Amino acid sequence: RLVNFSAGPSALPLEVLQRAQSELVNTNASGMSVMEMSHRSREFERILVNAQSRLKKMMNIPDSYKILFLQGGASLQFSMIPLNLLQTDHKAAYLITGSWSKKALLEAEKVGKAKIYASSEENGFKSIPSFSQSALSPDTDYLHITGNNTIEGTRITELPDTGSVPIVTDLSSSILSERINVEDYGVIYAGAQKNLGPSGVTVVIIREDLIGRASKATPSMLDYATHVKANSLYNTPPTFGIYMIGLVLEWIESLGGIDELEARNHEKASFLYDAIDQSSVFSSPINKKDRSLMNIPFTSLDPDTDSAFLHFAESKGLVELKGHRSVGGMRASLYNAMPYEGVERLVDAMKQFEKQTVA
Numbered sequence: 001r002l003v004n005f006s007a008g009p010s011a012l013p014l015e016v017l018q019r020a021q022s023e024l025v026n027t028n029a030s031g032m033s034v035m036e037m038s039h040r041s042r043e044f045e046r047i048l049v050n051a052q053s054r055l056k057k058m059m060n061i062p063d064s065y066k067i068l069f070l071q072g073g074a075s076l077q078f079s080m081i082p083l084n085l086l087q088t089d090h091k092a093a094y095l096i097t098g099s100w101s102k103k104a105l106l107e108a109e110k111v112g113k114a115k116i117y118a119s120s121e122e123n124g125f126k127s128i129p130s131f132s133q134s135a136l137s138p139d140t141d142y143l144h145i146t147g148n149n150t151i152e153g154t155r156i157t158e159l160p161d162t163g164s165v166p167i168v169t170d171l172s173s174s175i176l177s178e179r180i181n182v183e184d185y186g187v188i189y190a191g192a193q194k195n196l197g198p199s200g201v202t203v204v205i206i207r208e209d210l211i212g213r214a215s216k217a218t219p220s221m222l223d224y225a226t227h228v229k230a231n232s233l234y235n236t237p238p239t240f241g242i243y244m245i246g247l248v249l250e251w252i253e254s255l256g257g258i259d260e261l262e263a264r265n266h267e268k269a270s271f272l273y274d275a276i277d278q279s280s281v282f283s284s285p286i287n288k289k290d291r292s293l294m295n296i297p298f299t300s301l302d303p304d305t306d307s308a309f310l311h312f313a314e315s316k317g318l319v320e321l322k323g324h325r326s327v328g329g330m331r332a333s334l335y336n337a338m339p340y341e342g343v344e345r346l347v348d349a350m351k352q353f354e355k356q357t358v359a
């Protein structure tokens, strides 16, 4: 198989794909595939509860939070968050750290009043802005942050002190990559297709007191209360995706859980960052303290050398290394399913390329 550095949908663990393949036509010895089961059947309910309870245990999610499996991607959460949490005459605050937080802000502005809490746009999002001076007014319903910036390659390592204002975080590209304290947040959401499973499922972890605040005009499908009441079975859920999340969670357990993944992710990322920092051809534009563990952008001497490296890497089976079109250069995404050997192969290729280029 190719070594897939895609930012998403990303590689899934080979063991998980093989298990899904072996169960494809007869899931859990039920006599049918998960894709053929009624979502109201006992068998599917077991699959749903299995995924929820494994996630709850793995992330230490307190009983006062609900876990939902929704559709519409993280992008629909950009709208659902303000539709559910932003009260008339109140405001929402947004920490702007990249393209995804800008998109989230845009959707909030369609629903109500939203303001920028702090932004690093003027330095091209190469760092997380400092926010210690920015107090939140009491009519702020939430502060939205993007925990990991997939395109720019930064991550938030320190949370602002918001007092009683809940923090809502988009963890689409970092969920389960390192240990977090769920109670620091009012809402955590993530599209599944990077660290959790296939695209088509979005996980939402929401504190109970934030449920049931949507206005009467909110369509039922966009109201968290609807999905909480029906335990994610209000309508037909993405059944195959939920099943796959269960398998990915079992795989993580078999490795030793989040703490083990966190250690591995630090090792993988440091190995690549060190290679970039020591290189005479490649460099990282990102402020060291704010560097992402999951998405590592880097550039070479000029765009022609970037493209020569991308061809060279591809010839060695290292694919999806092209940087996002808005940033250019290269980007290596090292999600949980990326083995250490994948990063070793990339670093080897960089060193070989460097030798050829400098010679």
Ligand code: PLP
Residues within 6 Å of the ligand: 007, 008, 072, 073, 074, 075, 076, 100, 146, 148, 149, 150, 151, 170, 171, 172, 173, 191, 192
């Ligand atoms: N937020 C972040 C941080 C992302 O990385 C992405 C996708 O890459 C999104 C939101 C959008 O996710 P979706 O495609 O599930 O709507």
